Amino acid sequence: MTTYNTGNPLGSSAAKDLYDNAQNLDVALNSITQAIWSDRLGRNRRSYWGMEQAFSAQLLSQEVRFNIFIQNSGYEVIGDYEDGPLTITEYNQLIRYDGELWKITAATDIPFTTTGIDSTSWGIDSVHFVSVGDAALRQTLFGNDMVNLSPLYYGAKGDGLTDDTSAFTLLESETTGRVIDLGDKTYVVSAVPTLNNYLNGFFKVDTAIIKAGYSTITESAKDSRFSIKTACQNYTKRFDLTRSSGNGSGNVIQGFAVDTVNRFIYTQTDHAYGSFVDRFSLDSSVSQNSLGRTGFYYGIIGHQGLAIENKNDQKSVMWTSYSQLSAGNGRYLACSEFVLASAGQPSSYERWEMFPASYGDSSGTPSLSPDQKWLVAKNQGPVNTFIRIFDMEIIRKIRSESPTETVTESLTNSVGTVFTRVRNTYSALNKYSLEVAINSNELFAQYTGNRAGITEESLAIQSVVFDGEFLYFLIGYNTTAWDTYLKKYNLKGEVVEVHQINRLGLAESRAVAALNGITQPGTDIDGNPAVFHEPEALVLFPVSGGGVSINVSISTEPSGSRKCYIYELDGKNPRQYIGNGGVLVGNNQIDIKGVDGKVIFGNAGYEPFRMSYTRQRLVLNDPLDETYSTISNGNMRLQINSDIEGHGISTRRFSAGTGCSTYEFYKSRASTIWGTDGTALLSGDFLGIISAAGDDGNDKNKAIKGVVGAQMSFRLDSAASNGIMPTRIVWGTCDPTGSFADRWEIPSGGSIRPVTTNTVSVGSASRLPTVIYAASGTINTSDGTKKTPVRKLTSAEISVGLALADELGTYAWLDRIYEKESDARIHFGMTVQRAMEIFSEFGLSAFDYGAVCYDEWEEEILITQAVYNEEGVEISPYSEVITPAGNIYSFRPEEVHYLIVGALRANQKKIESRLAYLESK
Numbered sequence: 001m002t003t004y005n006t007g008n009p010l011g012s013s014a015a016k017d018l019y020d021n022a023q024n025l026d027v028a029l030n031s032i033t034q035a036i037w038s039d040r041l042g043r044n045r046r047s048y049w050g051m052e053q054a055f056s057a058q059l060l061s062q063e064v065r066f067n068i069f070i071q072n073s074g075y076e077v078i079g080d081y082e083d084g085p086l087t088i089t090e091y092n093q094l095i096r097y098d099g100e101l102w103k104i105t106a107a108t109d110i111p112f113t114t115t116g117i118d119s120t121s122w123g124i125d126s127v128h129f130v131s132v133g134d135a136a137l138r139q140t141l142f143g144n145d146m147v148n149l150s151p152l153y154y155g156a157k158g159d160g161l162t163d164d165t166s167a168f169t170l171l172e173s174e175t176t177g178r179v180i181d182l183g184d185k186t187y188v189v190s191a192v193p194t195l196n197n198y199l200n201g202f203f204k205v206d207t208a209i210i211k212a213g214y215s216t217i218t219e220s221a222k223d224s225r226f227s228i229k230t231a232c233q234n235y236t237k238r239f240d241l242t243r244s245s246g247n248g249s250g251n252v253i254q255g256f257a258v259d260t261v262n263r264f265i266y267t268q269t270d271h272a273y274g275s276f277v278d279r280f281s282l283d284s285s286v287s288q289n290s291l292g293r294t295g296f297y298y299g300i301i302g303h304q305g306l307a308i309e310n311k312n313d314q315k316s317v318m319w320t321s322y323s324q325l326s327a328g329n330g331r332y333l334a335c336s337e338f339v340l341a342s343a344g345q346p347s348s349y350e351r352w353e354m355f356p357a358s359y360g361d362s363s364g365t366p367s368l369s370p371d372q373k374w375l376v377a378k379n380q381g382p383v384n385t386f387i388r389i390f391d392m393e394i395i396r397k398i399r400s401e402s403p404t405e406t407v408t409e410s411l412t413n414s415v416g417t418v419f420t421r422v423r424n425t426y427s428a429l430n431k432y433s434l435e436v437a438i439n440s441n442e443l444f445a446q447y448t449g450n451r452a453g454i455t456e457e458s459l460a461i462q463s464v465v466f467d468g469e470f471l472y473f474l475i476g477y478n479t480t481a482w483d484t485y486l487k488k489y490n491l492k493g494e495v496v497e498v499h500q501i502n503r504l505g506l507a508e509s510r511a512v513a514a515l516n517g518i519t520q521p522g523t524d525i526d527g528n529p530a531v532f533h534e535p536e537a538l539v540l541f542p543v544s545g546g547g548v549s550i551n552v553s554i555s556t557e558p559s560g561s562r563k564c565y566i567y568e569l570d571g572k573n574p575r576q577y578i579g580n581g582g583v584l585v586g587n588n589q590i591d592i593k594g595v596d597g598k599v600i601f602g603n604a605g606y607e608p609f610r611m612s613y614t615r616q617r618l619v620l621n622d623p624l625d626e627t628y629s630t631i632s633n634g635n636m637r638l639q640i641n642s643d644i645e646g647h648g649i650s651t652r653r654f655s656a657g658t659g660c661s662t663y664e665f666y667k668s669r670a671s672t673i674w675g676t677d678g679t680a681l682l683s684g685d686f687l688g689i690i691s692a693a694g695d696d697g698n699d700k701n702k703a704i705k706g707v708v709g710a711q712m713s714f715r716l717d718s719a720a721s722n723g724i725m726p727t728r729i730v731w732g733t734c735d736p737t738g739s740f741a742d743r744w745e746i747p748s749g750g751s752i753r754p755v756t757t758n759t760v761s762v763g764s765a766s767r768l769p770t771v772i773y774a775a776s777g778t779i780n781t782s783d784g785t786k787k788t789p790v791r792k793l794t795s796a797e798i799s800v801g802l803a804l805a806d807e808l809g810t811y812a813w814l815d816r817i818y819e820k821e822s823d824a825r826i827h828f829g830m831t832v833q834r835a836m837e838i839f840s841e842f843g844l845s846a847f848d849y850g851a852v853c854y855d856e857w858e859e860e861i862l863i864t865q866a867v868y869n870e871e872g873v874e875i876s877p878y879s880e881v882i883t884p885a886g887n888i889y890s891f892r893p894e895e896v897h898y899l900i901v902g903a904l905r906a907n908q909k910k911i912e913s914r915l916a917y918l919e920s921k
Contacts, residue, residue, distance in 0.1 A: 002040045005404050007427075010041075042430065043184050044200055077101065081122065082921075087113045094132065097122060102129040150180070151187060158185030160204060168193045177810060182212055206492050209435040235504060237286070238551065239566040243269055243278045244290040252478075252555040253564040255306040255463065255537040258282065259316050266338070267553075267564060268306040268320060273413050274298025277306070277318060277338060295341040298419045299323045299411040300334050300349050304462070305365035306537070309335070309392070310372060319375065321363040322351060325411070330361035330379055348422035350399070353429055354388060355379045367465045368392075370540045370548050374433070376466045385440050388432040389466060398426050436471065438493045443475065463538035467548055470496065474538040474552060480506060481522030481530035486538070486552075501535075505554030508565050509533035512556040532557040536564065680720045687714040687727060709734050717748045730755065765855030765888050780894070793902050796842045801903020803838045804830065804896065832889035835896070851895035856887035 003023060004016035020040040027037045028047045035050030079086050081097035089111045094101045104112060108128040115121045152158065156167035164187040171180075172195040182201020192203045198212040243253055253267045254275075263282040268275060274296030280288045302321030309317050315337070322332035336349035354364060354377045362380035369376070375390040403424040410420045443461065463474040471491070476484035484504065488497040502525045513519060513531035520530040537553040555564045681687070691711040710733045717726040726748040734740040742755040754760045763769045793801070807830040816824040832852055839846040846852040860883040867876035 002038060002042075005040060005042075005427075007041070007404075081114060081125075082117050084114045084117050087111050095129070101132045103132050104128060105130050150183060152183075156187055158183065158187050158201070160186035160188060160202075163188050163190075165190045172196065209437075211430070211433055235552075235567045235569045237505075237508070237565055238568050239265065239280070240287040240508075241265065241267060241278075241280055241564050241566065242287075242289045243267060243562045243564075244276075244293040245562065252534060252558045253278075253536060253553070253562075254304045254555075256539060256553045256564065256566065257306040257308045257318070257537075258539060258541050258551075259308045259310065260541055261310045262316055264308075264316075265566075266306060266308060266318065268301065268304075270303055271296060273415060273417065274419070275301035275303075275320075275323075276341075277301070279338065292340050292342075294339055295345055296413065296417070296419075297323075297336065297345070298413045298417070299325050299409065300336055302329060302334065302363055304363040304536075305367065305378075307366045307368040307375070309368060319366040319368070321365060328357060328361060330364060331355045331357060331359060333364045333366050333377055345419060345421060348424060350403075351423055351425045352395075353404075353425065353427045354390070354432075355386070356429060359386065365461065365464060367463065367539070369466050369468050370542045371468065374466050374468065376464055376471075378461060378464050380461055381440065383440060384437045385443055385461065387436045387438070387464060387471060389434045389436075390428055390431065391433045394431050394433075395428060398428060398431065434491060436489070436491055436493050438489060443473065443487070462535050465538050465540045467540055472538055472540075472550070474535050476535040478532060478534035478555075479520040479522065479530045480509065480524035480533045481520060483525075484535045501552070504535070504552060504567055505533065505556075505565050508563075509554065509556045512561045512563060516557050516559045516561070518557055518559060681716055681725070682720075683716050683718045685716045687716065687725075689713040707734070708740060713742075764857075765890075766857045766860065766883055766886060793899075793906060796844055797899065798903045798906045799842045800838055800844060801899040801901075802907060803841070804835060805900045805904060807834055807838065829891075829893075832891055835891070836889075849895070849899075851892055851899060853890045853892065854887065855890070857883075857885060859883065859885040 002020045004020055006012070006014060006016050006020075008014055008017055017040060024037060024039055027034055028045070031037070031047050032049050034047055035053060036044050037047050038044050076090070076092060077094045077096060078088070079095060081095050081102075084095075086095055088095070088104050091104055091106070091110065094103050095114070096102075104110065105128055112128060114125050116125070151164065151167055151171055154167040154171045156162075156164040156171075158164065168187070168189055172193055176195040177197075179197045179199065182198055184200055186202040186204055186209065188204045191205060192210055201212045203210045203212060241253070241256075251269050251271050253269050256265060256267045258265055260282070265280040265282055267278045267280070269278065275298075276294050276296050278290040278293040280291055300320070300323055301318075302323050305319075305321045307319040309319060311317060317335055317337055320334045320336070322329045322334045326332070331353055333352045333354055334349060335352060337346045339346050359379045360381040362378070365378040367376045368374070373392055375392055375395060377388050377390070379386045379388075404427050405423075405425040407423050407425075408420065409423050410418060412418050460477065461473055461475055465472050469491075471489045473487040473489070474484075475487060476482065480502070484501050486499050486501055487495060490496055506524070509531050510528070518532065520532055522530045524530050532555075534555045535552060536555050539551045539553075540548050541551075542548060550569045551566055552569065553564050553566045689711055690713075691708050693708045710731075713730045713732070714727055715730060717728050720726075728745050728747040730742050730745040732740060732742040743760055744752065745755050746752050762772075808828065809830065810826045810828055811831075812824045812826055836846040836852060839849075839852075847854070862881040862883075864876075864879045864881075866874050866878040868874050
């Protein structure tokens, strides 16, 4: 509920903080719907209503568990002593007296009948009974369930200094499976405890600080990725990139990043007027000039570091260090869109607070892991260098909420250019998954005593990347007089490997320096005069066929060259991590014929249509040289006019300014399209249909050129008018019985739904989706006009529901354990087979109820036939994907939950009745 979220410390009397406190206190005391609220420092707390609910739930849980315990223990309560005389015929029978449960002693013969109903007779009968302790038993049974359990109760300090390992060992020896609030404290332990769900705090293992509840990063010291020593022994130059001209001769490319989705390489360059970013093709030749650049992002982009995030909306944004113009820039990263200089500047950008004010002001040097799951930020200090790893799911969640600050800033650079844009600030201060602290002296240990002329303070961590298991550091300086190293660390901050890469790009740097006639002080590894040679960026990204490619960029002498070279380590064989696509050149010709060699379009007897293209133009002609379709400067249109109303159609393909291709179908109710008559389309009109058809081997179908197996159509939901074209997309398929029908549709409002209600499902018993993401739960039909009258639960059904509640526990999926081992996630619930047994134990059949499902299937074989080119050479092999026959049991969870809740309520009413009876005595 915090509105201003200033982050001011405790004791603040600022008006904004007082406003936030008043809002929060109002929710904490008066809300009857919100169990948890967050204070102005970001800590989650229970509201007064939440405490009441927790207390009520605790009492109910204890009562239910106690009753189930009595049932499962084999005891039978036969009545209250005051209602006697009672006759005990079995040694497991209990009677209740004075708030306690009593059983017959082993020395007493049975059957035994009590002598009376009051305290006088109890004085005589009591010698034959021993207490099994209702109250004592409850105390023992629930002593492990104290509300707001804390590690502090077990001797932990939580001060970030004292070793609390023994306290957590004791806690987890007595309590497991609980949600435990760490109270925003930091606990020093030898390993992160895992037997409870710890929230709202931190664990410190060696120098690593781990956010409780977020730590899903592997903490293994085992080298399971690749050896950088082996990788560095072989490398291949993949790109020779020349940044845009006219932007100053003394500025080098400071970093690069790869967008494997949209197929671009980006490089970042410092400049006094403001840093800028160039873009290159990922699928073009090795040697390239810039395809275009941004304007000067003055006040946004900092000195070093570049990463590309592919967002869910198919857009890509750039993560960079934050501009040095701002004090405390080392605390922040910047996130902005790539906008070509010709299009101006972005209207807004994001500033992300990643480190507290007490940390240093070095460049944040961001990077993203190859799977884009983790964001890495660096803060280099004189004593320790801190690396924080952020879960991108958490970053996106923060981004979906309101910024902590929104301001319109106006900055003027040294030549008087004014930059005005909106800055949205987000805070991820306490949202990191892991912080690794590495001693800065250790980082630079290999450089002591190196060549004269450079001091150790000149060294820099040029880049840091994370592969999901290890951290890799690129460390060096801007001259071949100094060594360049690649270092690998585990997540405890321990060095795993160190390798010198002085020769990487050495030949290219010497060649560029020779062209300019410029050398640097000192000598290189071979004793030659040193030259400018700066390792700038380290980038990991996936390669085709699996695995990760590790790449290093080297910037050369900036005077006139504007170059950087990118090398793939262990790059003995070219791999399709960049596509290596060719460029279409020269004049080419394609004849378009049918399988019988006859014309496909036009009148019979004519020669086949011919398609020819050059780098600039494509033309489709018939033998009479009548042009039906052209491509010119990347824009193609195929147009068919008709004498029949409603049959004028066309398709066209064009390339937008960003280089992406767009295919467009055009439909008019007029006979001639692209004309001036402009006849509007009506509701139900088809804009276009994409059909997939094939030969079924039946000659009678030849006339229709095959049988449709599937199609996607585009239809109007309502009549078009005034630039509005409300359209739905419909998918149809032919099923194994030969019935073709439309199955699914997306109406113009954007939802997805079956065309006919209650006819198709999502997934099947043998092919399950993984996860369905939704902002709210499913809505199931529950209309009373569609159901029989609701009856009350029977005693047997109540017994089943209580027993099912007792079966609730935790489990992990076997296939997830096989795949993820100890990282497999824990789930709550029970097994269907055990639920079926419980139904049987109480004389019921689980399959008489809708809560339990069973499905089985025959073996399924998905066949893909081989594909051959026109020379008869196989270009895609025959394949079979076999799903073995099988069966599976499953729940309808909401029905199980209803049964358990109904049983608990029935049991609670029974308890209330008993309590009312006792209180009336």
